[in-house]
Amino acid sequence: MINILDFDLAALKNWMKENGEKEFRAKQVFNWIYNEVWDFYNMNNIPKSTKDKLNSFFYIGIPELLEVYDSEDNNTKKFLYRYKDGSIIECVAMEYTYGNSICVSTQVGCKMGCKFCASTIGGIIRNLTAGEITAQILKTQSIIHKRISNVVLMGSGEPLDNYENVIAFINDINNDYSLNIGQRHITLSTCGIVPKIYDLADLKLQITLAISLHASSDEERKKIMPIANKYNIQELIKACTYYISKTNRRITFEYALVKGINDNEDSARKLGELLKNILCHVNLIPVNTVTENNFKKPSKENIKIFSNILNDFGINNTIRREMGSDINAACGQLRRSYAKSIEKRC
Structure with missing residues (x-):
């Protein structure tokens, strides 16, 4: 079938x-x-x-709803879904003044090993097909009774590690016979698989590319992102520059601020020097607490200082508004807690 x-x-x-x-x-x-x-x-x-x-x-591969959680702010819902083969994934719907967004998963688990991410704990089980990713949107719309207009590929999994299915998904939801979601309303987040960034650039899609950078030096990045052992920052930046030249699209660099690791003023200045001549925006993300590691969120004062230093370099940046922290909205957290609860019952 x-x-x-x-x-x-x-x-x-x-x-x-x-x-x-x-x-x-x-x-x-x-x-x-x-x-x-x-x-x-x-x-x-x-x-x-x-x-x-x-x-x-x-x-018709619509997943089964296992659990849904509403945040206290009433603007964020997290869904735990199960596919026909028993694979469990999660996605998050967020309501904004400009429309409804969804953060979808592209893999069951993840093999990238980023230290601050719960979805990579336990490794990867399998890729999701294009249809299975689309099904997350269909199922979620049916629950919230609202149209989803913005899609972020930033849930569990590394989208560029599932390249063919992800590109098929983007093309599918862009069609007028399906969800008719414009490419400029789609954001793809990657930890930085350099060859695939070049492949993506050559497609000249009008999506937003978000790079999970999270450090301003190779030494710093290797501590939290194993992918940095394969592709250094200069190789990554070169690929990003190529992407911009092919698409004329601004890149978003995501930077998860971890207390005592990459939130100091020196890191901010190095980041400013690295990105000052690139068409980009920096999204500063105070790290979510993950039980399995010791990462802590920086103080609001440190976050503000970091942001101001980037401003001094002329780099546009925003501090991500925290949404859904009370419902384990970070990647992989809900799936892991559900799995643990099942283990306890067995």
Whole structure:
């Protein structure tokens, strides 16, 4: 059985033709699915014989909701979903004045090993398909009863480690027959797989590329991000410069501030020197506490000093507003706590 969400319109039209059906049925089927009808037999304008064929060949891979958590601010919800094979992932929906955003997962687990991230603890289980990533949006919209207009690939997993599926996902949700989400409303966050950044640049997509930098020197970065042992900062910056030249898009550099590790004034100045001639924005992220490590959040005073130093270098930056910390909204935290609770029951 194949997840029909892993087919695009052209592929489904081709399937219809090969199975003796009219090609226009493909668009009708997708119309139903993207309007939250997830049973072929409830698609009223599809002949029963076609439904039978669809049902014998495809399934509609919408995940099961296991748990949902609402934050105290009422603007953030975290969802724990389970796919058909038992794989569990999480995603976060955030309500802003400009629309509703979702942070989706691209892998079950992660192998990148970043020290501040809970999703990498325990390693990777598997990649998600394009359709499984799309399904997170469909399921979430059905729960919150609101359209999602902005997508961030920043949940569990490294998007560029699942490159083909992620690109297919971006193309899928951009189509007018599906979710019709513009590329400029999509952000892809990566820890910095340099060759894939070049590949992505050559596609000339209009998405926002976010780089998880989190340090201003190789020595500092290696302490918290194993990927730095493979690609140094200069190689990463060179790839980013290439990306900007090909897309003319500003890059976001994400910097998780960890008390006593990378939140000092010297680190801020080094970061300023590194990025001062690059078309970029820096997103300063006070680190979330993860039980399995000893990382602590810096003081508000230190965060402000860090931000001001970047301002002195002429680098636009913002301090990320904390949303959902009371519901374990950081990557991987909810999935791990759920797994632990199941272990205790067994």
